[in-house]
Amino acid sequence: MKNKSEKKKRFKWWLIPIAVAGIPVIGYGIYAAAVFARYYRLEDNLTLDVNGSAETAAETGKEYTAVSYNIGFGAYTPEYTFFMDGGKSSRAESKESVIACTEGAMDTAMSFDPDIILYQEVDTDSDRSWHVDQSAMITEETDAQGFDSVFAQNYHSDYLFYPLNEPIGASKSGLLSELKFDVTSAVRRKLPIAESAEKILDLDRCYSIMRCPVENGRELVIINTHLSAYGTDAANGNAQLEMMFKDMAAEYEKGNYVICGGDFNHDFTGGSREQLNPGTDRIYSWCQPFPEDIIPEGFSRCLDYSNELIGSTRMVDIPYDPEKSFTVILDGFIVSDNVKCNDVRIEANGFKYSDHHPVVMDFELLD
Numbered sequence: 247m248k249n250k251s252e253k254k255k256r257f258k259w260w261l262i263p264i265a266v267a268g269i270p271v272i273g274y275g276i277y278a279a280a281v282f283a284r285y286y287r288l289e290d291n292l293t294l295d296v297n298g299s300a301e302t303a304a305e306t307g308k309e310y311t312a313v314s315y316n317i318g319f320g321a322y323t324p325e326y327t328f329f330m331d332g333g334k335s336s337r338a339e340s341k342e343s344v345i346a347c348t349e350g351a352m353d354t355a356m357s358f359d360p361d362i363i364l365y366q367e368v369d370t371d372s373d374r375s376w377h378v379d380q381s382a383m384i385t386e387e388t389d390a391q392g393f394d395s396v397f398a399q400n401y402h403s404d405y406l407f408y409p410l411n412e413p414i415g416a417s418k419s420g421l422l423s424e425l426k427f428d429v430t431s432a433v434r435r436k437l438p439i440a441e442s443a444e445k446i447l448d449l450d451r452c453y454s455i456m457r458c459p460v461e462n463g464r465e466l467v468i469i470n471t472h473l474s475a476y477g478t479d480a481a482n483g484n485a486q487l488e489m490m491f492k493d494m495a496a497e498y499e500k501g502n503y504v505i506c507g508g509d510f511n512h513d514f515t516g517g518s519r520e521q522l523n524p525g526t527d528r529i530y531s532w533c534q535p536f537p538e539d540i541i542p543e544g545f546s547r548c549l550d551y552s553n554e555l556i557g558s559t560r561m562v563d564i565p566y567d568p569e570k571s572f573t574v575i576l577d578g579f580i581v582s583d584n585v586k587c588n589d590v591r592i593e594a595n596g597f598k599y600s601d602h603h604p605v606v607m608d609f610e611l612l613d
Contacts, residue, residue, distance in 0.1 A: 287436060287450045288399065294432040294454060297385065298394035301428050303459040304466045304503075306613040309588060312362035314507040314577050316472070316559070316602035317351040319369045319419060320344035320380055324566040324597050329409050332563035336414040341376035348380045350599035352387060358593070358606050363388070363424040364507045366472040368397070373405070373415025381422050394429040397422050398454035400472060420452075421470045421508070427458035430465075435493065437486045439474060453490055453508070460503065460611060467497045471508035475532035484537055487512075494582070495542040503611050504545070504582040509602070511576055512536040514558070515549055518575040522557050526572065530561075533574045541580070548579045548590040548607055556594050559602045566597045577605045584612045 304310070320338055327333020338344045355363050365384065369375040385395040401419035408414060423432075437451040453471035460466050473486050487510075494504050513519050516535040519526065536547070557573025560566055581587055589608040597603065 288402075288434065288452070290434075290436040292434040292436075294396050294398055294434055296394055296396055296429045296432055296456075298389045298392075298429075300392055300394040300426055302426060303461050304427050304611060305461050306611045309608055309610050310361040311358055312364070312505060312507060312579065312607045312609065313355045313358055313360045313604050314364045314366075314509075314579065314607075315351060315355050315604040316366040316509045316577060316600060317348065317368060317380070318600040318602060319367050319372065319375045320347040320351075320378060320599075321375065322562065322597065322599070322601040323347065326562060326601075327564060328562040328601075329412075331561055336409055336412050337374045338376060341378060344375045344378045344380070345383070347599045348378065348383050352384050354593075354595060354599065355604060356387075356391075358604075360424075360606075361426045362468060362505070362507075363393075364468075364470040365422040365424070366400075366470070366509045367419060368422040369417070369419045370397075370399075372401075372417040372419055373413075374417060381420075384422060384424070388424045393424045393426055395422065395424055396429060396432040396454060396456055396470075398432075398434040398452055398470070400450060400452050402450060421454050421472060423454060423456055423468065423470045425456060425458060425468065427466065429456045429458055432456045435489070437473070437489060439486075451486065453506075455493065462613060465497075465500075465502045466611065467494075467502050467504045469494065469504070469506040469508075471506060471510070473509065473511045475511045484540065487537065488540055491540065491542045491545070494545060494580075498542075498544050498582045498584075502582075503585050505585055505609070506580045507578070507605070507607075509559075509577050510536065514547065514575045514578045515555075518555065518557070521555060522573050522575075528561075528572055533576065544583050545580055546583065548581060548587040550587070551591055552589050553591045556592050556603070558592050558605055560597050562601050568596075577602060579605065579607045581609065586610050586612055 329336045368380045399420040401417045403417045405416045456468040458466040497504050511532045513533045513535045558575045558577040561572035593604050
């Protein structure tokens with residue numbers, strides 16, 4: 247009896263709180279393992295559906311208008327701040343706010359009477375955007391106006407419990423292209439991304455390629471892209487550009503017209519960080535100078551802005567303040583030299599509907 251009593255006295259009660267504290271750690275470990283186990287990427291050269299009623303072939307010598315607009319999953323009002331930039335929120339303020347921002351961004355893009363619209367960060371079913379299908383909202387409007395629509399999924403993630411106070415949740419998002427030209431085919435190209443644990447942040451980057459007939463027998467090849475921002479480095483960023491440039495050069499060698507537009511997540515001009523933020527010492531992975539030395543022969547960036555130099559995106563660590571907010575040019579167009587850029591401009595609206603401004607280009611195809 248004495249030995250049993252002594253054993254009871256020697257029971258380590260202090261192990262109980264340790265065991266209790268370990269339960270969530272073990273649970274999180276199991277969850278993290280499941281996220282990585284379920285992670286996958288879509289296949290390369292995936293054929294994309296083309297919807298809409300456009301029947302027009304492009305013509306040479308005629309001026310057209312293209313718009314590139316990252317709509318930021320409908321979250322970014324001027325007051326919004328994002329946790330990955332040092333702000334507070336991970337989700338849009340409300341479903342109503344997402345709908346209002348999506349409608350505002352769409353109306354803004356359509357106000358330029360465009361022939362091509364390249365949208366980025368368009369959610370279809372995400373917790374962060376309250377499960378508003380932005381792609382359906384936009385295409386319902388544009389299909390009725392004679393556009394062809396192509397959607398390429400760029401994000402697809404399981405439920406992410408990060409940040410803990412307001413998890414960003416599950417995401418489905420991508421690139422939406424709207425064209426008044428007849429799109430004969432479209433494919434999704436899979437971009438190289440980080441292979442480490444950072445791939446969970448980089449998700450499934452891609453670009454989409456649309457082919458449209460030109461009356462002279464050639465093709466107008468439109469590329470919509472959104473390169474990596476978080477979870478990558480300069481080497482990965484350059485690898486993404488090099489892959490895309492290889493496709494562009496191949497089309498140019500065939501005699502086709504090539505327009506690439508989107509969010510390049512590089513300082514597009516190479517010097518807008520310093521020009522727009524005099525004296526700044528801020529350096530971010532997503533606004534390193536554009537590596538112009540790897541642009542293939544026969545291609546150039548459209549940089550001759552007709553209006554004053556303004557940022558195409560803002561840092562969302564604080565609510566937008568024209569005097570204090572860090573801005574830079576990330577968005578734009580790259581064209582083959584058989585495409586004449588007659589005008590390019592960044593249309594400022596005080597970042598009313600997104601953390602990006604639309605970039606508008608007037609162009610013509612040379613015969």
